[in-house]
Amino acid sequence: MPSSVVNSFIYFPETEILRIIYQSGAIYDYLKVPFGISEKFRTAKSKGKFLNSVIKPGFKYRKIE
Template identity: 75%
Template structure:
């Protein structure tokens, strides 16, 4: 089974987000923070991912749009 995966990590201008990986088949957004912490956000639709990619401030977008709307879990 092949999974579609979307990953962004090259030259991300963010003091909060190191990079992210999006799994469109399951709508899971995995955020790898600059601190090294890893979180999965569940049922994040692709239109939100497109807006996240374009956001000038990834941290502000996470705090205002993603965290309040989507369940998440820290990955150990």
């Protein structure tokens, strides 16, 4: 089932950046996200719940767009 929050995402392993493109069109880079966490996000049944419970509270971010 598609996420109502996350449109798509890209993980950059060389910089440990998880880029999330929201359904709203906003783009955020979450910094220093370990590969294992990005994989758990990738396979999460609910991307929005994982984002709100693990990614947002655990990692610094910067707004790209």
